[in-house]
Amino acid sequence: MLVYTFDRTLDGVLSAVFDAFSLHQRPDALIGKGEPLPLFCEEVHEVETADDRAQRVWAGLEKRVSKEALRLITISFQSELPELNTPLFHYICKVFRQPEGTRSIERNFSDPDVLAVTNIFRRVMHERLRMMQFVRFQKAKDGTYLGVVAPDHNVLPLVVAHFKDRFGDQPWLLYDAKRRYGFYYDRQEVTRIMFQNGDALPFDLGTGKLSDEMLSEDDKLFQDLWRTYFKAICIKERMNPRKQLNDMPQRYWKYMTEKQ
């Protein structure tokens, strides 16, 4: 069994594809460096990530598949799931192995690799929607709106455009508590930020709550109003906690005002 290892970047995947073709090999799996190797692994090839090779593979992909398929590749990679690597790698290899002029395999859902990548893509897009649904902002004294989240997949870059479009006239900070980075919008542009000193965070990482001296005066009132509304809108005769959990899984609750 031949295994390729790579540095867990998308360029790494593309470089691996380049290597597979230049070495005339058909590796059985692509796994991240440091992950345990599968059983009966006879040969390991370490892929060196190279920008120019990745570029060439990407340019080749652009010629062969539709825009949707390119989007599928980049977005599914945001899942950060280890089980994505091998199917994604095989998917790209299959695109290049197809004879010219044949129908692109991107719509062949009976192919296990295409199906696996598509399913992961759907999961990422679903969580992207959930970010748009469940982010809760608190207003700080200086007028910045803070929203803290901890998504399973790295979806924050995918929702930035939405929040910029929607809240174009207010400065906001979206922070990923799991990956320890965020996006700050200053009413002009969005910048990716990180806090250098982990202790100096103005909010609690566990609850996403702004500290009292930072929170604007009327924010407590609006949080109370929202909680009151949330309780009042429920019809007692129709209680259905199972559906609530289905649509709003508990892992998102810790940063949501109405469930705190």
Added chain:
Amino acid sequence: MLTEKTLEKLRILAESAKYDVSCSSSGTVRGGKQGMVGNTVGGVGICHSFADDGRCISLLKVMLTNYCMYDCAYCINRRSNDIRRATLAVHELEEIVMEFYRRNYIEGLFLSSGVVRNPDYTMERLVAIAKDLRMVHHFNGYIHLKSIPGASRELMNEAGRYADRMSVNIEIPNENSLKLLAPEKDHQSVFTPMKIIQQGVLENKEDRKRLHHVPRFVPAGQSTQMIVGATAETDRDILHMSSAMYSQPTMRRVYYSGYVSVNTYDSRLPVLKQPPLVRENRLYQADWLLRFYQFKVEEIVDEANANLDLEVDPKLAWALRHPEQFPVDINRDDYERILRVPGIGVKSAMMIVNSRRFNRITSYHLKKMGVVMKKAKFFITCHELADGYANPIVGINELHPERLKPLLISKAQQKKAAAELQLTLDFEEEKK
């Protein structure tokens, strides 16, 4: 400035508004604008939260006031009910909407009102708020306005300029039953505003063809709602009404609201301990069949089956009544026929027709694509050889529908359906 009193008012008015089930914030895509707050995303819309009853919270659903001059038997806000009444001040409501929106709590406003003084007076106040939000607060999010039956055409036309969606509720599909429960209303008072909105939208469409700067009029169309289980109408009556509604060019959604006994003392209404939730669910399933699966009403419910089967979903019920339509060949039959197989939805049907151009689809592939094989396997062939005489392919035609049906119903489903058909009486002793 908002105070504790606002909190109480919001509670009262949300509780008054919650029986209106319309919730969606879909139907229109409008990007953010310079100097304004908000956008609308279209597509499936965004639900910002889910209440403990599992219903989504997308818009701030609230009434401006719950004082009402009408006395409709099914309504919590009828004038003879002894409930707490409140009215939100215009600035209070506007501040709540803006602040909630900025915190990403809501997608916009769903504003309704009890009728005070006369329809025009009430409608005018609703319109004023929508206008204020747009012009003063530069709100670019979603606004759903309830149109008050009986309001003048001028007011409706003004409302349509600010609102994304407008709605009038039919409530009861049969006019005689409506008159019994709501003597002050008739179907005419519902259909007139619907017509006005529709005319406005169509005229606006024509105008926009010639002049591009004309603002859009009710871009997300209209919706309506029917109460289920308060009167004797069959599902057939209800679905015929829905289908007639959907044939209008601007009608986007019909909602079904299982009747919650809010006014137990009124002898014109049935005493239900639980709202008919299974029936409501089946109606929504039938509604989906009408909208996305190209079914006709008469295929779902006919004279012999005027009510939907509570035990099985309407698509499966149709399949069981029509064994002659099966088996469907997954590799050859067209999309429309594949879509009619129980256990195959729009998503998997699309995947099947896309994939079968590359190679033959087998039951293994179907399972991987997410088809519910437990149901679908009785209705399809996919060119697989049977294991021999010992294990022949068993389809609906070999098994016969009457023997197949029990195999497809789970115990839990049976129990749920039976519980809904069983009349439970609410004894006073029980409560103690």
